[in-house]
Amino acid sequence: MINKSAARNHKCFLFARLQQFVSTKQGIFMAHFEIASHAEMMLDCSGSRTDSSELCEETLDKIGEILEQRKKCVKQIMSKTVEGLKNAYDVRLPTSPADLIFDLFKVPNKDYASITKLIKVLKSFGLREKDPRLKEMMTRIRTIEDLRQSDHNSGFHLRRHAFKECIAPAILLISQVLRSQMIIPSWEEFCGRIK
Numbered sequence: 001m002i003n004k005s006a007a008r009n010h011k012c013f014l015f016a017r018l019q020q021f022v023s024t025k026q027g028i029f030m031a032h033f034e035i036a037s038h039a040e041m042m043l044d045c046s047g048s049r050t051d052s053s054e055l056c057e058e059t060l061d062k063i064g065e066i067l068e069q070r071k072k073c074v075k076q077i078m079s080k081t082v083e084g085l086k087n088a089y090d091v092r093l094p095t096s097p098a099d100l101i102f103d104l105f106k107v108p109n110k111d112y113a114s115i116t117k118l119i120k121v122l123k124s125f126g127l128r129e130k131d132p133r134l135k136e137m138m139t140r141i142r143t144i145e146d147l148r149q150s151d152h153n154s155g156f157h158l159r160r161h162a163f164k165e166c167i168a169p170a171i172l173l174i175s176q177v178l179r180s181q182m183i184i185p186s187w188e189e190f191c192g193r194i195k
């Protein structure tokens with residue numbers, strides 16, 4: 001006969017091991033293995049030695065709680081994984097330079113891009129709104145702006161289709177600017193040297 005103190009210590013050891021498995025990602029299988037390997041050593045509530053079929057109800061309840069917590073945790077992890085995979089297939093792969101440019105100027109967590117930021121970047125590379133190479137693009141932007149009657153201070157945002165329509169006439173020029181492939185690649189540095 002094993003004394004009650006040893007029985008309590010063994011239960012504490014087993015619960016600690018089960019909780020360790022639950023808190024790591026080793027899984028339920030390791031917890032089941034741990035239960036099976038210690039089944040003969042487990043004691044019922046009275047402290048006498050028993051086999052796994054006569055386990056104390058309290059012990060089984062505790063093990064059930066631990067495994068139930070792990071089950072919920074696994075369920076949450078799997079749900080997040082499924083959600084992540086759904087989103088991975090929803091992401092649009094940029095297939096054209098216009099899509100890449102849209103994604104560069106896209107407002108985070110929104111489905112529109114800032115045309116104002118694009119114009120500021122073009123200006124920083126030495127292109128002006130009056131540049132003849134940007135004339136058709138600027139005409140399209142102004143047309144949409146007039147239709148919306150938007151405030152110039154609030155920034156100007158366009159959805160993907162409208163953004164691509166606006167930049168289409170100047171897509172090659174914009175691509176060159178964004179890749180620093182202009183005749184004068186560093187416009188601000190050039191202006192600084194001239195002054």
